[in-house]
Amino acid sequence: MEKEIKLAVLIDAENISAKYIKYIFEELPNHGVPTYKRIYGDWTDSHTKNWKDTLLEYSITPIQQYGYTVGKNSTDSALIIDAMDILYSKNVDGFCIVSSDSDFTKLASRLRESGKLVVGMGEKKTPRPFIVACERFKYLETLLDAFSDTSEDEKNAKIVENKDDIKTLTNSIRSIITDISDDEGWANMSSLGNMLSKRFPDFDVRNYGYSKLTPLISSLGNFEIKSVKSADSHVVHKLVKIKQKKR
Numbered sequence: 001m002e003k004e005i006k007l008a009v010l011i012d013a014e015n016i017s018a019k020y021i022k023y024i025f026e027e028l029p030n031h032g033v034p035t036y037k038r039i040y041g042d043w044t045d046s047h048t049k050n051w052k053d054t055l056l057e058y059s060i061t062p063i064q065q066y067g068y069t070v071g072k073n074s075t076d077s078a079l080i081i082d083a084m085d086i087l088y089s090k091n092v093d094g095f096c097i098v099s100s101d102s103d104f105t106k107l108a109s110r111l112r113e114s115g116k117l118v119v120g121m122g123e124k125k126t127p128r129p130f131i132v133a134c135e136r137f138k139y140l141e142t143l144l145d146a147f148s149d150t151s152e153d154e155k156n157a158k159i160v161e162n163k164d165d166i167k168t169l170t171n172s173i174r175s176i177i178t179d180i181s182d183d184e185g186w187a188n189m190s191s192l193g194n195m196l197s198k199r200f201p202d203f204d205v206r207n208y209g210y211s212k213l214t215p216l217i218s219s220l221g222n223f224e225i226k227s228v229k230s231a232d233s234h235v236v237h238k239l240v241k242i243k244q245k246k247r
Contacts, residue, residue, distance in 0.1 A: 005032030012099035013041030189238035
């Protein structure tokens with residue numbers, strides 16, 4: 001039986017909107033079980049009033065942090081100190097840091113150095129250094145689209161925004177297939193997906209409007225896909241190969 005991954009979920013309320021909380025907690029079971037659920041902010045500030053019902057619904061513990069200096073985000077320090085305390089308690093297997101702030105880049109790196117899974121969640125404005133410091137990174141806008149009743153037209157409009165990434169994605173897939181394929185050029189689709197996630201912490205098929213990897217690869221038009229039955233007739237393996245250019 002697979003070990004249950006225990007996660008400490010730490011949320012920067014000064015950097016994240018309450019509208020995302022529902023979708024964050026719908027995504028979390030894909031990565032582990034939240035054991036610590038803490039959110040950091042100045043709860044005496046008027047802009048945090050709309051958090052009350054959300055915190056109660058998801059049993060999130062608010063951590064009070066006063067803004068001692070104008071223009072400085074004191075929440076960062078409180079979250080970082082708590083993260084290190086939790087790390088040394090050895091009660092969790094990983095952390096989920098919810099913020100679009102690059103100030104948590106060093107924290108993510110330090111937690112990974114200690115052998116912990118680090119899942120980051122933030123908006124698409126999140127600086128690249130924080131994204132790559134995490135083992136996995138999920139865009140909150142993507143989660144909102146994936147779990148909400150967003151219309152197909154709205155989803156397709158957002159997918160167009162990713163067109164500039166398609167060339168990079170295609171070239172990366174080519175490179176990985178070349179590295180892991182057998183003598184006939186076929187690579188296991190699951191292994192390809194794992195390698196994409198390792199190369200790009202923010203890789204998520206949902207960023208491109210798909211729920212599975214195979215349809216996404218098929219849509220690119222540069223690859224052949226076939227299904228192969230295993231010794232267990234109920235298990236089918238998907239294989240992918242670079243299409244040969246017609247002469």
